[in-house]
Amino acid sequence: MHGNYKVASQVFDIPSSSKQRKLAILIGILIIAVSLVALPFGMTALPATETFLSAAIGWLIFGDMLTAFIIYSQYRASGLPALLVLSCTYLYSGLMTFLHILTFPDLFGGLGEMIGAGGQTAGWLWVFWHSGFSFGILLYAWVNRKWSKPLSSKEKIFNYGTAGITLTLLTVFGVFELTALGDRWLPNIIHEHDYRKLNTSGIGPVLWILSFFALVAVWRRIKGWSMLHLWLAVAMLALLMDVTLTLFAGMRFTLGWYVAKFNSVVASTVVICAVVNEVNRLFIRLSEQHRQLMESGLQLEHANEQLIRLTNLDGLTEIPNRRRFDEILDWEMVSPEERGTALSLLIIDIDCFKAYNDYYGHQGGDHVLKEIAWTIYAEAKQEQGFAARYGGEEFVVVLSGLETQETQEAAERLRQAVASLGIEHKRSKAEPYVTISVGGYRLAPFDPMDAEEFIRRADRCLYRAKEEGRNRSVVEG
Known part of the structure; x- marks a missing residue:
């Protein structure tokens, strides 16, 4: 009382x-x-x-x-x-x-x-x-x-x-x-x-x-x-x-x-x-x-939006990050009996990026990462796909409903889009400009493969692309 x-x-x-x-x-x-x-x-x-x-x-x-x-x-x-x-x-x-x-x-x-x-x-x-x-x-x-x-x-x-x-x-x-x-x-x-x-x-x-x-x-x-x-x-x-x-x-x-x-x-x-x-x-x-509470509520809402944005976006390139990629892939990799659409995964690596960083400096390297990130993001969007920074100089693209040949063609378009930027790279073993290598794998409808194996097979294709001389794409499935 x-x-x-x-x-x-x-x-x-x-x-x-x-x-x-x-x-x-x-x-x-x-x-x-x-x-x-x-x-x-x-x-x-x-x-x-x-x-x-x-x-x-x-x-x-x-x-x-x-x-x-x-x-x-x-x-x-x-x-x-x-x-x-x-x-x-x-x-x-x-x-x-x-x-x-x-x-x-x-x-x-x-x-x-x-x-x-x-x-x-x-x-x-x-x-x-x-x-x-x-x-x-x-x-x-x-x-x-x-x-x-x-x-x-x-x-x-x-x-x-x-x-x-x-x-x-x-x-x-x-x-x-x-x-x-x-x-x-x-x-x-x-x-x-x-x-x-x-x-x-x-x-x-x-x-x-x-x-x-x-x-x-x-x-x-x-x-x-x-x-x-x-x-x-x-x-x-x-x-x-x-x-x-x-x-x-x-x-x-x-x-x-x-x-x-x-x-x-x-x-x-x-x-x-x-x-x-x-x-x-x-x-x-x-x-x-x-009134102050309402303003605080709006500020909190804005802060939450910023938090979600920071949580889901890469801080440097401002495209989706690894965490967001994992969420999208888990959502796409539903149980095999429910997934009736083919799913393609492309893993992309910037060729000789360490050499570029050593020669042009970290600021130059950051600039290249941003340019290539937004190029890949824009190309993936045209393909009705999803792009994210996977880590370091690696990026991933998730595409849906494509055949193996169509996945190969999409990978080639990505490679050519980056090459067309014409960014100078005097220390590249592939070309005198910045290039990328692409490895991809197509997962057939109702295939019981899990996400880890899916990523492992796409990464293996990327390794082949690098072994074969870089600035190329290798797709299986």
Whole structure:
């Protein structure tokens, strides 16, 4: 399970980058700066723009619920209990925000009264919403420290997840029932839009202290500067400024109250924005790795082609080599009862090649080998045959379907093609130019002869051609 955790929760596990830390610090400074600038004018009354409240709360709900869903997905993949707590915290916040907007006075007509809300319900829901979120963050930090090992099985992950979501839903339901009956069980904290009693009753300061300790708890978890804890600290800073401005303003629809709502939006969405950005970065890296993998695949394919080419071709003459000849001959020398076509083998030797090398040098010898190799290869191709370098100054040609006389004529054409090159050879015992000797053997259809004997008989004919004076061809069969 530990291995799965590292893969599945990598979005939250990876350390934050230097750019992320700089951006987080910049956003944190902006949150504090804007809040401090607004603080002296926080009690200034502004027009009651209920559409702004609807839009802001709607964005809060969207951010909280989406964050809860993504973090819960990470919990299911990793089995880390701390992620379950964090997911339930955002789920709680999203549901409480939804109930808060439903019960907000005059926003949806009499809908709040229809679901049992009283005049104090929206105010107390705000208190339980913010205090519950801060408590959830404190619980997350504690579980993350005390219970860092993932759950051991999928069954436990499912059961704990179900229990966590159920407990969250029951808590939200219980809090709503409590706040709906607030006129009877809870003290009045708001009159019209004035909620200054929240401060004088001590509830506001306690809420602020709880938010502050939640921020400290997250900040202490930034030891490794992980992406999750970095942006969670920014979210808690925004929440603390939200509570600070709200308590200081003391009235709805004041400058401090409006700025506090902006801080609420930041607190709700900063984590999900960071996660989406990180997922996008991971996707870009994955795409780049895929591109590199495709390029590597093409390079490997090209390398394989080159390897096959080098394996099958002679390095100097670049015509098929001895290995390729052995493969072709084995393929042609099928069992005698299946081979219904005659097969001819020519073995070719450059006359007095050692003398040529000694007189003209190895570079001259290499040049001659290349010229003769390509001449033999081209002639064999015209005969619908196969040519290869056999070794040293020897070459072989495999022909199919020829009679003995036709094989002799093919050998003569090869000999004449080389002679017609007119390459000077002052040390030749045959002619004053480069010549070849050819020995060949024709294997009749269904002849049970093996490959070794076939080569031996063709080589014996080559020996005869040399003994008879070179620059000639001898074919049997």
